[in-house]
Structures are given as structure tokens and as C-alpha cells.
Amino acid sequence: MTPRRTALALPLAWLARPARAQLRRPPRVGYLHSVSIGPANNATRLIVGALKARGLVEGQTIFLRAGRGEPAILARVLDELVAIDPDVLVAVGAPAVLAAAQHVRRLPVVGVDLETDPVAAGLATSVARPGGHVTGLFLDQPSMAAKWLDLLLELAPTVRHVVFIWDAMTGPHQLHAATAQAMRRRLTSDVVNPFDPDALPSALATRTPGTTGVVMLTAPGITEHLPRIGVSLRAARVPGVTFLPNFVGHGFAMGYGIDQAHYYARAAAIVDRILDGDDPGAIPIERPTRFRFAIDVRITDALGLVVPNTLLAQADEVLE
Amino acid sequence: MSGPTLSLAQRLTLAFLGLVAAVLLVNGSISMWFAYREATEAAVRVEQEKADAAAERVAQFIAELEQQIGWTTRADWARVPMEQRRYDFIRLLRQAPAITELLFVDGGGHERLRLSRLEPDVLDSGTDLSADPRFRGARENRVWYGPVTFRRGSEPYMPVAMAHAGRNPGVTIADVNLKLIWEVITAIRVGGTGYAFVTDAAGRLVAHPDMSLVLRETDLSRLPQVASAITGAGERVRTARGLNGRSVLSAHATIPRLGWLVFVEQPTVEALAPVYAAAYQTLALLSLGVVLALGAGVFLARRLTGPIRALQAGAERVGQGDLTQRIDVGAADEIGTLALRFNEMAARIQEAQETLEAKVEDRTRELAQSLDELRAAQDRLVQTEKLASLGQLTAGIAHEIKNPLNFVNNFADLSRELIEELSSTMEKAGPALDPALRADVEEVCGTLRNNLDKITTHGKRADSIVRNMLAHSREGKSERRSVELNALVEEALNLAWHGTRAERPGFNITLEKRLDAGLGQVQIFPQELTRVLLNLFGNAFYAVQNKEGVGFQPHLLVTTEQRSGSVVVRVRDNGTGIPEPVRTRIFEPFFTTKPPGQGTGLGLSLSHDIVVRQHGGELAVATEPGAWTEFTITLPRGPVLEGRAA
Numbered sequence A: 001m002t003p004r005r006t007a008l009a010l011p012l013a014w015l016a017r018p019a020r021a022q023l024r025r026p027p028r029v030g031y032l033h034s035v036s037i038g039p040a041n042n043a044t045r046l047i048v049g050a051l052k053a054r055g056l057v058e059g060q061t062i063f064l065r066a067g068r069g070e071p072a073i074l075a076r077v078l079d080e081l082v083a084i085d086p087d088v089l090v091a092v093g094a095p096a097v098l099a100a101a102q103h104v105r106r107l108p109v110v111g112v113d114l115e116t117d118p119v120a121a122g123l124a125t126s127v128a129r130p131g132g133h134v135t136g137l138f139l140d141q142p143s144m145a146a147k148w149l150d151l152l153l154e155l156a157p158t159v160r161h162v163v164f165i166w167d168a169m170t171g172p173h174q175l176h177a178a179t180a181q182a183m184r185r186r187l188t189s190d191v192v193n194p195f196d197p198d199a200l201p202s203a204l205a206t207r208t209p210g211t212t213g214v215v216m217l218t219a220p221g222i223t224e225h226l227p228r229i230g231v232s233l234r235a236a237r238v239p240g241v242t243f244l245p246n247f248v249g250h251g252f253a254m255g256y257g258i259d260q261a262h263y264y265a266r267a268a269a270i271v272d273r274i275l276d277g278d279d280p281g282a283i284p285i286e287r288p289t290r291f292r293f294a295i296d297v298r299i300t301d302a303l304g305l306v307v308p309n310t311l312l313a314q315a316d317e318v319l320e
Numbered sequence B: 001m002s003g004p005t006l007s008l009a010q011r012l013t014l015a016f017l018g019l020v021a022a023v024l025l026v027n028g029s030i031s032m033w034f035a036y037r038e039a040t041e042a043a044v045r046v047e048q049e050k051a052d053a054a055a056e057r058v059a060q061f062i063a064e065l066e067q068q069i070g071w072t073t074r075a076d077w078a079r080v081p082m083e084q085r086r087y088d089f090i091r092l093l094r095q096a097p098a099i100t101e102l103l104f105v106d107g108g109g110h111e112r113l114r115l116s117r118l119e120p121d122v123l124d125s126g127t128d129l130s131a132d133p134r135f136r137g138a139r140e141n142r143v144w145y146g147p148v149t150f151r152r153g154s155e156p157y158m159p160v161a162m163a164h165a166g167r168n169p170g171v172t173i174a175d176v177n178l179k180l181i182w183e184v185i186t187a188i189r190v191g192g193t194g195y196a197f198v199t200d201a202a203g204r205l206v207a208h209p210d211m212s213l214v215l216r217e218t219d220l221s222r223l224p225q226v227a228s229a230i231t232g233a234g235e236r237v238r239t240a241r242g243l244n245g246r247s248v249l250s251a252h253a254t255i256p257r258l259g260w261l262v263f264v265e266q267p268t269v270e271a272l273a274p275v276y277a278a279a280y281q282t283l284a285l286l287s288l289g290v291v292l293a294l295g296a297g298v299f300l301a302r303r304l305t306g307p308i309r310a311l312q313a314g315a316e317r318v319g320q321g322d323l324t325q326r327i328d329v330g331a332a333d334e335i336g337t338l339a340l341r342f343n344e345m346a347a348r349i350q351e352a353q354e355t356l357e358a359k360v361e362d363r364t365r366e367l368a369q370s371l372d373e374l375r376a377a378q379d380r381l382v383q384t385e386k387l388a389s390l391g392q393l394t395a396g397i398a399h400e401i402k403n404p405l406n407f408v409n410n411f412a413d414l415s416r417e418l419i420e421e422l423s424s425t426m427e428k429a430g431p432a433l434d435p436a437l438r439a440d441v442e443e444v445c446g447t448l449r450n451n452l453d454k455i456t457t458h459g460k461r462a463d464s465i466v467r468n469m470l471a472h473s474r475e476g477k478s479e480r481r482s483v484e485l486n487a488l489v490e491e492a493l494n495l496a497w498h499g500t501r502a503e504r505p506g507f508n509i510t511l512e513k514r515l516d517a518g519l520g521q522v523q524i525f526p527q528e529l530t531r532v533l534l535n536l537f538g539n540a541f542y543a544v545q546n547k548e549g550v551g552f553q554p555h556l557l558v559t560t561e562q563r564s565g566s567v568v569v570r571v572r573d574n575g576t577g578i579p580e581p582v583r584t585r586i587f588e589p590f591f592t593t594k595p596p597g598q599g600t601g602l603g604l605s606l607s608h609d610i611v612v613r614q615h616g617g618e619l620a621v622a623t624e625p626g627a628w629t630e631f632t633i634t635l636p637r638g639p640v641l642e643g644r645a646a
């Protein structure tokens, strides 16, 4: 802007400011996570962090609620948020997105969902033009599950049995793709609930080390449980693959998936546009463009596994 | 002249202002026109360069991709083991984040390797792709860029297929996610709020800073600038409406290998900001110039009209009669000269007026003097006539009284003689008469004698009065002759002094004479003039006698004086002086302040008659009551008055 226009714009903005302040109350944003809004939760940290950086204040203009993985709690806290009358609701995780989409018909919802196909689930008429009140970030790529399994096999070709950590609330698509691929690779498989602390250890207890591997499918709100899962993996001396590269470090050997920081920043951008008055039905659903791959060489070494060059070549991050 | 009349200063200011404003306006318009042309051309050039640079960046992005894919098209690649090929593909995916999927198709058109970021790797599927346009395109052109497609109707993808080197070559096919051009596009800065975007050959949006537009598969072929770019007609830079409807300066460049169009658009306001800036600058200079011209115009007009005003004001004041007014315009120019001439003129007028005044004053004074003289003469004439008629009246009365008085006197004398006769008769009768009777008769006769003596005495007195009265009518009867005036004066003084001494032996007075020796002979009636002098001296002696006071020294001064054509005799005493009510009447006949019986009041009346009527001279009195009295006789000299006297 040239100095001349600045000089013109400043007094105009000054005049316009009080009028706007009177007419418009400060925008309010609701944030609903399916499971957790704890400080360790990645999605919350990234998305809420980005929103706070835009000037929103927790408890005043942005209100956080978590469903604790329980549909009843989710429904209750959703009601609480709706009562606050937000201008836009950010829903993270498939259960929260679906609940929000069904609960309030007109409230704009920015969904962050790595599992659901928004068109198939009826949330949007098309990816380019959702047409309803829901838009956001949807990965919707069940085939990733097969890829995770292949990565596991590439690292540990001796694996004959795979345990899938799957949160039933995310829907069946990933598990279907995963089990189909396991069958294609002639593996036996098992499924455990990520939030059940006993499930994984008991699933691994009967298995011979060296022939067993673990694949963790997407599970919103799992961040806080990673240490526990990692302990189980290390205890059972089992290689594991997880759906996010930044989850590597607790005990998983590898992680492959979206560049979370890069992708989730888009959620805040979409919130901005809705607060600016854009129709959520006209904001295209965005899919990730960047993927990252991380290997924890400390784990593979501890397991006595030799990481092949093909994997090392893919790795964006190698923990040593 | 119609309309409101403007002052000279206003007209001068307007003229100056108009001149300067016109010059500035012409100059400003010309420079503004050139600045506009230049700035517009510059803006167009800049836009063009930006479009070229943006196209270059996008082309660079594609060229880098092509180069990276090129690693897998070496001639020996057909012979390397599958593991090595996979490894190369993995590395390629790692290097080129835009590539989402990689395929290797052998020379026979069968898929040998497929790597994807989202799918599991597929080895040796053997799928027949020999009819696939990607395979055929690469085999025909070596490098083939496919059309942009939108996955799920949203994300733009473009296949890039490259034939390998060697005989019956295989083909590497890469599926490129064009969303990653977004980073290239948003990195292109076009001024402050400008932007770049890319469409494919059909005008569909491939890259735009607003990703949503791309994800919505926006068709821009209806935008005029895009349509004309697609046909290749028209200018590369033009003004148009942007996607948001705002007026923009739009430039485009093509990427020939892809047929894509790269547009660079900048809000017209911003692109032409230098043009506007130049215009504003010119306008500012223009207004500054006009303001300066106004100031200078007003100043000059003041400088010019100030002296004229001063001149005007000066002329007005001179017109109102203030002849001392001088104008100082403080300038040596024409107006200064004019002021100088004006001052000279005013000075001359003032001078002329002052002389005129002096002359008028002189004349007025002279006139007043003449008038005074005239009045005095008139008074004198009136007085003279009055006195003359009174004198004649007196003479007439005297004439009438004279005969009866003669009778009285004569019969008184006769009666005395008769009484003498009676006495002598009685003497003769002697003793015949009773002594008592005789005594009675003697007594009566004595009384009669006394009475007759008194009648005689007072008759004589009345006779002398009558003679004096008659003197008024005696003019011309005596002779005018040349007389030594000084001698006459001395003789009269002697006579008077001795006369008074005879009456009052104790009388004493200092007599002073200042007689002009050059006086000589004067033609006069000596007898009458002696009367006059005697009377004056007598009056003076009476006045000093009546004055009382310790150490009072009676003094009389007689002066004669020779003048051209006249002689003057002054008689001055230090007696009682004459009070004002008395002074006006002293020349009237019978006016006297003496006790009854002592004075006739005819002395001065007669003297006046003699000096004025007989000699044609003047008799004046000056006095200060209680201090002195001076009578002045002025006599004309020589025969000039002969005729008048006769």
C-alpha cells in the first residue's frame, strides 16, 4: 500500500472501528475433540495454537471441549458448546465430526477427520463444493492402512502375524483395507482397542517375537496413550508402524502419514474464512499434500532388525 | 464595465494569478501527460516482466520435475534389477513431493512398477497400458504432458510421461499433484496486493493463491483476459476485471511446453499508483504554484497599488484643504516621480495660498484702518458741525441778549446819575428837610446805589459773556498773517501766568517750554490763536490748582513741533485729568465743571471753533484721569489753507 493510501485508510479505519465493534460481537469458536483436549494432544495443540495465534482467547472467544471417547459425553459437551453459540465449530476426529454434523444443521463445522469419506458419509455433496455446513480436512484414504502393513513387512519380512490397533469409533474402512492386505500377504491378524490398556499386551503375550508386528490405524486422541503402547511394544520386542511420523519415538519403529503441522494449519485458515463470512458449503474440503516418513533406528537396532536402504531412502526423519 | 467593479489590486492579482496558473496548468498538464504515459508504459512493462517471471517460475517447477523424472530414463534402466528401480522411484518420490504416483511401463506397454504415496507398492502387475495415452504420448514425443485432471472433481493432477533412452524404450509415468504449484504461485509477489494464477490451455484454473478456487475446478475461460490469452489475440497486458470483480491490470505469459497460461494481475489502483502519484505531485505543485502566485500577486498588487492609494489619499486630503499633506511612496519609479510632482504642486498651492492670505490680511488691515480713519473723520465732522451750529446758536442768542443788556447797563448808569442828582438836590434843600426824612432818603439812596452798582457789575459780566458768545460768529473778521508762532506761544503763556498770579498770588507752577526753533513763521490769525492758548493755559492752571496731594509739584509743558505741512503745539499739565464722561463733552458750549458763576464753559468750545473752523486744523485731547491732560493743536502751514480760511 502506498503511503498516500495508508494515510487515507488509517482515519477511515479509525472511524469505522467503533461502529464495527458495536455491531459485531467478537467471533466465537467452539472446539470439539472426540477424545482429549489435553496439552499433550497433537491436534488440539496445533489447531488451537494456530487459532490463538490469530487472537482468539480460550474461555472468551474459543471454547474447548472433549468427548473422552464416550458418545454420551461427546453429545453432552457438544450441547454445551452449541449453547455458547459459536460462529464456527471445529470438530476433530470422526465421532466429533459426525456428531457435530448431525446435531446442528446450520452451524458451520470445520471437520478434521483422517478416516471418514465426507461424500460417502453424506456430510458433503462433493469435495470441491461441500454444499452443506461441513467442510474441513479429510484424509479419507483407507489404502494407507495397506501401505503401513507393507512398510512393516519391508522392515521385518519375518512377520507372520499382525496386530491392528483400531478404534471402532473411526469406522471400519481402514480396518477392512488393512485386513484385506494382511490376507493378501498371507498374514494372520488381530485387532485391539487402543484405549484398552490390557488389550495390546495380552494380544502380544502369546505371540513369538520376530514373527509378530503391530500396525496402529488412525485413532484420534491417542497421543496421551502413546507412551503406554510404546512400553507394551518394547516389552514384547515387536516392531510397530503408526499413522503419524511424529508418533515415532515412544516405541514404534516407524511412522508414515500426513505432515500434521502443515496439514492442520489449514484448519485454522478455513476457520478464518468462515469467520470472514465465507459460506462453508463453498469452501472445498482439503486433502493433505505432504506426507512424512520417520524411522526410529534405536528401536530397530534393539529388535536386531536391519533397516533396508529402500526404507532409509524414504525417511524424512531418522531417530538415532 | 458590467458586474461588480474590481479594485486595481484585485485585477492585478487576478491577472498575475491567471497568468501563473495558466503557465503552471499548461506545464503541469504536459508533464502530467508525459508522466502518465511513461508510468503507464512502465507499469505495463513491469506487469509483463512479472508475468514472464511468474511463467518462468512455473516452467522452472515443471522443468525441475522433468529433470528429476529424467533420472529414471537412463538407457541402462531397463536392465537394472527391479529392487534398484524401486529404490530409484522411492528416491524420486522423496525428492519430488509433487509426484503422488510413479509408474514404470516397459517397452511392450506393460506396467512393471507402481509406487504411490497413498497405496501399497505394486510390482510387476503386467497391466497392459500400451494403449494408454500416457504411454503412447511418451513414446511419440519422448516427454509428454497430459491434460490437467481433477481428482474427485477437486485436486488438480497432471500426468507427466517420459520415454526412456534406447530401443523399444520403457516409459516412466509420474502423476503430479499440481496443488504444489500453489507454493510457487503464492511465492510470486506482484506488488502489494497483486497475485499470479495459472490456467491450463482450456482456461481451467490450475494454480491460484486461493486454493479453494482451484479445488473447485474453476473455469476461467469466460474471463475476457483469459479468453483473449487462449486465442492469443490482443495485448499481453490489459486492464480487466479480476475474479473478485475489481479492476486489475492483467498480464499473461504462456508456458509453451504445457500450453498453460500464467496470469499476473494487480489492482489497477496499485499498478498505476506511480501514475497517480505523479498526477498528485503535479497537482500539489500546481496548487502550491497557484498559492504562491496568489501570494506574490497580492504582494505585488499591494506594492503597486499601495503608493497609488497613498497618492489617492494624499490627493483627497489636499482636496479637503490640508495643504501641508505630502506623500511619501518610497519608490523611485514612475509613481514616485508622480508623488514628487504632486508634492511640488501641493507646495506651490500652499505657498500661493499663504501669500494670498497675507495680502488679504494686509488689505483688510488697511481697509480697517481706512474705515477707522473715515469714522474718526466722520465723527470729527459731526462734532465740528455740531459745535459749529452750537456756536452759531450761541452767537445768535448773544446778539439777541446784547441789546436788552445794553438797555439794562445804560439805564443802570442813568439811574446812578439820577441818584447822584437826587443827593445833590437833597444837599441843596438842606434844613428844609426834616433830618429824619433826610436820613431815610439818604439810606434809601445808599441802598439804591448799592443795587445799581451790583447791576452794573453783573451787567458788565453778562456783557463779557455775550461778547464771548459773539466771538463764535466773528470768524474771518480779523486778518491772517505770518506770525512767529514760538513767540506767540511765549507771550500767551506769560500773559496767562501773570493773570492767574494777579488773581491768586500764592499760585506756583513749574513752566517748561520745548519750542522747536525751526518753526519760524506760520500763517495764522494771531489774536484768535492767543485766545485759544490763553484758554488752554488757564484750564491747565485751574486743573493743577484743584489737585491736592503731599509733595505735588504742578507742572506745565508747552511744546511746539515742526512737521511737514503742519505745526503742532502741545499743552500738557499734570493736573486732575479728565474723567471719561466729562471728556466727551468738554468741547460743547457752556459745559463746565467749575462751580456756578466761576466758568462759562465756552473756552474750549470757542478754541475748537477757532482751531478747526478758522484755521482748518485739529484740536485733540489726551488724558489720564488723576494724572495728566494734554491738548494738541495741529495747524496746517502755509497758504494752502488760505482759500479755505477765506
Ligand SMILES: Nc1ncnc2c1ncn2[C@@H]1O[C@H](COP(=O)(O)OP(=O)(O)OP(=O)(O)O)[C@@H](O)[C@H]1O
Binding pocket: B535, B536, B539, B540, B541, B543, B573, B575, B576, B577, B578, B586, B591, B592, B593, B594, B598, B599, B600, B601, B602, B603, B604, B605, B629
Ligand atoms: N487742563 C484741564 N484740566 C482739567 N480739566 C480741564 C482742563 N481744561 C478744561 N477742562 C475741563 O473742561 C471744562 C470746560 O472748559 P472751558 O474752558 O470750556 O470752560 P471753563 O474753563 O469751565 O469756563 P471759563 O473758560 O469760562 O472759565 C472745564 O470746566 C473743565 O472741567
Ligand SMILES: [Mg+2]
Binding pocket: B535, B538, B539, B599, B603, B604
Ligand atoms: Mg476755560
